[in-house]
Amino acid sequence: MSVAHQFIRCVLHQLSPNGVFYQIFLSQANETVRRNFFKSIVISLNDFNDLSPVSPVQLLTETLNSKKTLPADMLSIILRNLSEYLQCVPVDNISGNTWSIAVQGIDNLIRRIIFILQSLDEPEHLLHIMISMLKIPQLSKSVLEPFSKVLSYAIQNIPITHKIIVDLCSLNNRAFLKERDKMQLCRQIVFELVQALKFKTSIPDNNLLLLVAILLHDAGGAMFPGVINDLPDATLSLNCNIAECMRQTYLNDVIEFLADFHTLSKIKNVKTGTITTGLSEDTLGGVLKGAVAQYLALELSRGNSKDSRTVSRYLPWLNNAPSSVQQGYAILHTQQKLCFFHVGSGVE
Incomplete structure (x- = not known):
């Protein structure tokens, strides 16, 4: 691992209790920069016991689900970045047990988003999140209900x-x-x-x-x-x-x-x-x-x-x-x- 990746790992580990991943998923840099940064995060957290590539997803969903009201004005940006991050993670190479808490968090988040779908600027990012999640080993069938509702909305509207x-x-x-x-x-x-x-x-x-x-x-x-x-x-x-x-x-x-x-x-x-x-x-x-x-x-x-x-x-x-x-x-x-x-x- 390069010195730069080691530095990223240390910074993320130190700042994770302070909501750093929530701020990262609010990034509005151009797509190339975002994707390269997300790939660097995944590489930095590989084989790290304290934080895994799944941890950013888990901590993001915990932050969002703890809010009484979802930030509708920023949600499209968060979902876009989450979609791109999941595409950088080797989803099917990480055990289902490691994903379990993050999957439950995304499940709960999507169930809440369903009630405000019409207010989202780019709901298609949810479809890409669904595609990434369906690659996760031992995925719980509970996600299929909210997935079906999102898919129904997408077919009718976008x-x-x-x-x-x-x-x-x-x-x-x-x-x-x-x-x-x-x-x-x-x-x-x-x-x-x-x-x-x-x-x-x-x-x-x-x-x-x-x-x-x-x-x-x-x-x-x-x-x-x-x-x-x-x-x-x-x-x-x-x-x-x-x-x-x-x-x-x-x-x-x-x-x-x-x-x-x-x-x-x-x-x-x-x-x-x-x-x-x-x-x-x-x-x-x-x-x-x-x-x-x-x-x-x-x-x-x-x-x-x-x-x-x-x-x-x-x-x-x-x-x-x-x-x-x-x-x-x-x-x-x-x-x-x-x-x-x-x-x-x-x-x-």
């Missing part, structure tokens, strides 16, 4: 990226043993998507298209070229289990979305935000409905190859001959579904 969704889903799946816990964040994402498709909630257009694109990719399909900017190559295997969660519970909701004659006008009415991919309020609905139709076509074809009852289960009216009064509507109903299945499956 731009999210493909990498964040993939990281959250894959790390959630890897961090826990029980199936219910492994899929919790995936189920939350699917729930938000279905609520948006049922027009019960409104989420930014880019987020909606991104979630549908990830759903399609999981099912073996592909979103229309150029719709989402940061999508990886369709040949890459990046399964998020989104399709699996949708398949288990919500296929009937997908069918209802496609069967609704007024879907396109509804999408046009609830369109939110600016789409940067060249779509407009007149084309968004068609792209969205075509992508959802492609997903449903893939699911039905996959299920029908294994079990001939799949179509009968989800489209039972195909087996019931309509009365003369209903024939016209039934034919139109069938034509509409087949049209969107054709549009969707034609992407490949």
